[in-house]
Amino acid sequence: MTAKNSADVSEAAADLVALLADEGVSHFFLNPGTDSAPLQEALAAARTAGTPAPQAVLCVHESVALAAAIGHHMIGGRPQAVMVHVDAGTLNLGCQIHNAQRNRTPVVVFAGRAPYTSVPQIRGHRDSHIHWQQEQLDQQAVMRAYGKWHMEVPRGRELAPIVRRAFQVAQSSPPGPAYVMLPREALMEPGSRPLPRRLTPAVPPGPDPGALERLAAILVAATKVVIVTARAGADPASASVLARIAELLGAPVVDQGDRRNLPSGHPLHSVGDPAPLESADTVLLVDSEVPWVPTQIAPPKDARVVQIDVDPIKPAMPLWCYPVEIxxxxxxxxxxxxxxQALLRQATAELRQRWSGRRHAAEAEIAQRRHQAHRKAESSRSADAPDAMLAALNRALPEDAVVIEEAVTSRPAVSRQVSRAPGRFFDTGAPALGWALGGAFGAKLARPEAPVVAICGDGSFNFSVPTAALWSAHRYAAAFVTVVLNNHSYWASKQPVIDLYPDGASVQANDFAETQLTPDIDYVALAAACGGIGQVVHSPQDMEDAVQWALAEAGQGRCAVLDVHLPQP
Structure with missing residues (x-):
């Protein structure tokens, strides 16, 4: 025991706390259990001693913890860490494991592991009946399809190099989740001091020069280029470069809405509207997971398709079969x-003139569709439709507000009506619902000076474990506004029934019992129960004032929930 307290030796749990701080983790999202006791003690010791440590953020549901880590990374770009309780806590991460994978979030998920030994002389030994029930044949299997890397810490002295390796893998391109299992005995064993140096993530890949020139030549030879992107604007600086490329080529940019990928109001910005694809002879894909849905819209069959992506083949999507030439x-x-630079080298005066003409034509087409979208908002005021509500929301948002969006079937209306600059709009980026509130909580922790507004459907609001998300937000002074687009149904699950069985029993009898969210939930009372406040919004005329009121409440430290009633589809 004397060696454990010497200057050169500490418990491995203390090493983990020091390693997290050294890796740049500012917030450690956790849900504790019997297995995390050594880590809780190490965090308390670091707070007492004033040594470097991340802020521990208690989340009363694991889904909120990982959702918050995803949102925190989107805003701040820092590596993330989450701690959950053995197999049960890992399972409770649920859909957020999928979202972390698809969003390429560099997060290390730590999970306890049932102790191995029942020998009382071994510190951390089994001392509860649950230590037998919590042990699984393959606990790591939960993460196997979604993570990049997984490992168990066998001994305290091995913890530091394993954690260093986990962060290196998670942050290297393409980034993604790593999973580390922590037996309690290992956490209580002596660690390794001095700690090993950080393992630097791999430098992100640059394009092959020859292939880049060939790709540029294809774009130069094209008659009509369309650019498709979902996440190029994850770094706002890239949005400016993409805008210049689009302007040079006269190419509309189909923005799929995971981020905002061109400067706000750019005349070539076609947000959520893939119509330009139908007449393209060349398509440039940039950081796009699903460029188009072939049964809905697609470029002509003879169109040339080229791609820039850190993960262009997407092996985690077994049937990703788009006809990419380069x-x-x-x-x-x-x-x-x-x-x-490659395009500028090939841009003759004649080409520039031709591209300028294409640019004016593309801008005119996009302006016409934008005008139609604004008219849609105006004409739907009396019907309380999403467009009108969201147009009023947009008018009330300050420029520095960050929008977190998980609106599901109202997502097209968000694309049409909510205008944000790059770096101030973040969609879930994956179809696993329940991210919005945790994501907004994490975003607020990463950017506390900015107002944060979550826009979600009523279904995704409930998936988000709202009691847990709002509770944590109040505990850590990270209040945000939630706008619930409440159509009282799982419209995303009702619409396929109508599409696949247009003459079926469901349509004939108007019987959609499985997708009706009735009786109504009192979201205002729910917000109040968690320390927040809320109000119901019935009309677009009331929406702007309601948003301003909610932002003021959040500014005073109370989460505000707006229950925005829409017609039931």
Whole structure:
């Protein structure tokens, strides 16, 4: 025991706390259990001693913890860490494991593991009947399809190099989740001091020079280029470069809405509207997971398709079969400036004149569709439709507000009506619902000076474990506004029934019992129960004032929930 307290030796749990701080983790999202006791003690010791440590953020549901980590990374760009309780806590991460995978979130998920020994002389031994029930044949299997890497810490002295490796893998391109299992005995064993140096993540890939020139030549030879992107604007600086490329080529940018990928109000910005694809002869894909849905809209069959993506083949999507002619494995932050230079080298005066004409035509088409979207908002005021509500929301938002969006079937209306600059709009980026409130909580922790507004459907609001998310937000002074677009149904699950069985029993009898969210939940009372406040919004005329009121309440430290009633579809 004497060696454990010497200057050179500490418990492995203390090493973990020091390693998290050294890796740049500012907030450690956790849900504790019997297995995390050594870590809780190490965090308390670090607070007492004033030694470097991340802020521990208690989340009363694991889904909120990982959702918050995803949102925190989107805003701050820092590596993330989450701690959950053995197999049960890992299972409770649920859909957020999927979201972390698809959003390429560099997060290390730590999970306890049932102690191995029942020998009382071994510190951390089994001392409860649950230690037998919590042990699984393959606890890591839960993460196997979604994570990049997994490992168990066998001994305290091995913890530090394993954690260093986990953060290196999680942050290297393409980034994603790593999973580390922590037996309690290992956490209580002596660690390794001095700690090993940080393992530097791999430098993000740059494009092959020859392939980049060939890709640029295809764009130069095209008659009509359309750019499709979902996340190029994850780094706002890339949005500016992409805008210059679009302007040079006269190419509309189909923004799929995971982020805002062009400067706000840019005349070539086609947000959520893939119509330009139908007449393209060349399509440039940049950081796009699903460029188009072939049964709904697609470029002509003879169109040439080229791609820039850090993960162009997408092996985690078994049937990703888009006809890409040149796929550049490259981080778009590095590739887009090089592509701009390659295009400028090939841009003759004649080409520039031709591209200028294409640009004016594309801008006119996009302006016409924008006008139609604004008219849609105006004409639907009396019907309380999403467009009108969201147009009023947009008018009330200050420029520095960050929008977290999980609106599901109202997502097209959000794209049409909510205008944000790059770096101030973040969609869930994956179809696993229940991210919005935890994501907003994490975003607020990462950018406390900015107002944060979550826009979600009533279904995704409930999936978000709202009591847990709002509770944590109040505990850590990270209040945000939630706008619940409440159509009293799972419309995303009702619509396929109508599409697949237009003459079926459901339609004939108007019987959609499985998708009706009735009786109504009192979301205002729910907010109040968690320390917040709320109000019901019935009309677009009331929406703007309601948003301003909610923002003021959040500014005073209370989460505000707006229950925005829409017609039931």
């Amino acid at each position: 796929a550049l494995t490259a981080d778009s932050r590095a590739a887009l400036p090089l592509l701009e």
